[in-house]
Amino acid sequence: MALRHAVLAALLDEELSGYQVTKAFAAGVANFWHALPQQVYAELARLEKEGLVAGREVVQVARPNKRLFRVTGEGLAELESFASAAAKPSFLREDLLVQVQAADHLDTDVLIDRLTERYAFAEAKAALFEEQLRAMRGERGEAEFLLHGARVGPYLTCRRGRDFERANRDWCRDAVEVLRARREARADS
């Protein structure tokens, strides 16, 4: 039941349409959570029914009308109580880790392919996060922004996302190196 809180958190700083929220949670852009459009719309409907968000219809001319949502007082209270409860730590859960766990029994070439793909993905995503961070802090230096910037929450989560992908990238690089070195060592013997 954390998606509801993730949606609430996303709506805190600005009024967004369901569509915009789905964009924010779409693969590749979400820095602190990920969800599919269907989940987001369903959650928004539930949140509205429970009075945690309020939606208002916005009529548009050259495109479908949309509904903008904002968090209500009750919604904020819900977030407060969510934050006051202990957060359950999550675990790494990646297909690639499973594949590498079995590395000693699988074809090295195939694994190196997977790791190289993931490396590129991680690199791209880290760069994307880095750009978002630059945009958030604007002209200011990071230290200055962290002290006096308006909203640091999104900045901090984005930084975590960036560092996560950097760590993924470095791990992929090292793993490839290890697998290659072992293959050569085997070939020599």
Add this chain to the structure above:
Amino acid sequence: MALRHAVLAALLDEELSGYQVTKAFAAGVANFWHALPQQVYAELARLEKEGLVAGREVVQVARPNKRLFRVTGEGLAELESFASAAAKPSFLREDLLVQVQAADHLDTDVLIDRLTERYAFAEAKAALFEEQLRAMRGERGEAEFLLHGARVGPYLTCRRGRDFERANRDWCRDAVEVLRARREARADS
């Protein structure tokens, strides 16, 4: 459908009982995947029915009998085909990230409590992984082990787990620092 492959990967290096597999996947010990006992047992049953693992009854004297499982040739083939398909990258999905995303609208003290808890947890888990790594490489230095050790797959995934928790720890520390500094800056003004 990755749990099945995670279970297969766990059974590759040694014959294990369902109970032992559940222990390996239990919270806090799993380095590359996490699952509850019920899921593991259910998955093992399915895998056996499909012939990907083979179980054998082991009669014990002072404790309940157990069934040891090993991966069959078909199981290994399944893993191969799993590895040959592109792995879908995962996302960070942590309650704490959601809470920090909303940091600017929530009580700072509460958040610092959460971050401090997570810091301690991450530190403990990183230490645990570090110990496992030491045990795996034994007397050898890391470079030596990575080149000539028998099984590097589990070592590499464990290292990813350790680095992940270290990153969590560092992020928590930095976030607390930022929140404290901002509170003081607010108090001064």
Add this chain to the structure above:
DNA sequence: CACGCATACTCATGAAAGTGACTAGTCACT
């Protein structure tokens, strides 16, 4: 000698998350 804890599992149920398909209009490009 009662209590909790470890081994070794099973069953039932519900909540959450993920997948695929589908509507419907606008815009730009070919």
Add this chain to the structure above:
DNA sequence: AGTGACTAGTCACTTTCATGAGTATGCGTG
């Protein structure tokens, strides 16, 4: 005039995950 991409969503379905409880035995500690 057709294609695909973007906006803005909805419906139906399945898989996965999580929870709590229950069974049975033995072992050590206070």
